[in-house]
Amino acid sequence: MQKYKPVPGWWYIAFFLVMMAMALAAVCAYPTHLTWWALIIALIISLAWTIPIGIIYATTNIHLGLNVFTEYIVGYMLPGRPIALMLFKTYGYITMNQAHAFLSDLKLAHYLKIPQRPVFWGQLVATIWSCFVQLGVLEWALGHIEGICTSDQKNNFTCPGPRVFFNASVIFGLIGPQRIFSSGAIYGSLQYFWLAGALLPFVIYFLARAFPKSKIRFFSAPIFFGGMSELPPATPLSYLSWCLYGFIFQKYIKNRWRGWWMRFNYITSAGLDAGLAICTIVIIAALNLTGTGFPDWWGNRAPSNTMDYLETAVQKKVGSGEIFGPRTWG
Structure with a gap:
């Protein structure tokens, strides 16, 4: 790799300044309700967490998000502004996520002996092009797919991700965490999880030191709590597939046929990802x-016949004119 010219640092700085100027222009020129100083705070949050979460991502291959964390912060800073919340979350979380994706590709390119500069431009051009592609696909889908984003859409285009995004804007943006999670509020007791998340890694560390041969040394508090962050929009079926694949390849095959695992494990993972994409195109x-x-057949019917999917597990439903929260907000 020393034969190839490295990417100059000023390339990254220049590109960051251009994107920063575009972001400031977007949030200030349009009625986004997001202030310029809130944008800067979002970028600082993303910068501060890039290395710590990147270390966890590099060692465990599990990426932890900042979506709820950023929602919580901006919900207190700018209450009653759902659009601002969505933008703050995007700049505070997706910026870090994109940085990790870029670093991951640079790492893979380094292993494959691909020059750094072509990788840089390839990432840059592909990212810019994807913006136009995604907007085009979104406009086409909203105008041509009948019943899209409804729970009974015939081809299951129910939009679980956007639904979660929208619901979060209502909970943390429109209503605000002050009214839901503060002391004396309906879900105020959830605040104790901040304390649990801060103390549990230290507890595990000292227990692992005291009992070095116990399995407690394999327990990771960030992974334990972060693993549940995909619910929703992920379903128990998604988690079952994830756990089953992880156990078979990362435990059973790794211990029994380690040579095969070292050679084919990650190629198999890439093949499954590629197969999913190709299968989606073929099905459509x-x-x-x-x-x-x-x-x-049973494999397709089983997920849609559960109590969770059919909403039959709910013991009490809110009727017309009824509410389940407080009648007035303080």
Whole structure:
């Protein structure tokens, strides 16, 4: 790799300044309700957590998000501003997420002996191009897919991710954490998890020192708490697949056939990701666009026949005009 020219530091600085100027122009010129100083705070949060979460990501291959953390902060800073909350969360969380994705690709390129400068421009051009592609696909989907983002959409385009994003803007932005999570509020007791999250790593550390041969040394508090952060929009079915695959490959095969695992484990993971993307294209082209019904068998029916999916586990439903929270907000 020493034969290739490295990427100059001023390239990153220049690109950051250009993007910073565009971000300031966007939040100040449009009615986003996000102040310029809040944007800077969001970027500082992203910068501060890039290395700590990056270390966890590099050692465990599990990426922890800052979505709830940023929502909580901006909910106190700018209460009653749901659009500002979504933008603050994007700049405070996605900036860090993109940095980790960039670092991950640079690391892979280093292993494959790919020059640094082509990787830099490849990432940059692909990211800019993806902005236009995503906007185009979104506009097309909203205008051409019947019943999109509804719970009974025939092809299951129910938009779980955007639903969570919208609900978070209402909970943390419109209503605000002050009214929901502060002392004496309906969910005020959840504040104790800040204390639990801060103290548990120290407890595990000292227990592992005291009992070096116990399995407590494998317990990771950030992974334990962060692993539940994808619920929602992920479902128990998603977690079951995740745990089953992880146990088979990272435990059973790794211990039994370590040579095969070292050679093919990550290639298999990449193959599964690629297979999912190709399968999605094939299903859309062969079934959805032709109006052909999807195969009906147990594996496809089981997830939609659960109490969670059918909402039959709810013991009490809110009727017309009824509420489940306080009648007045302080």
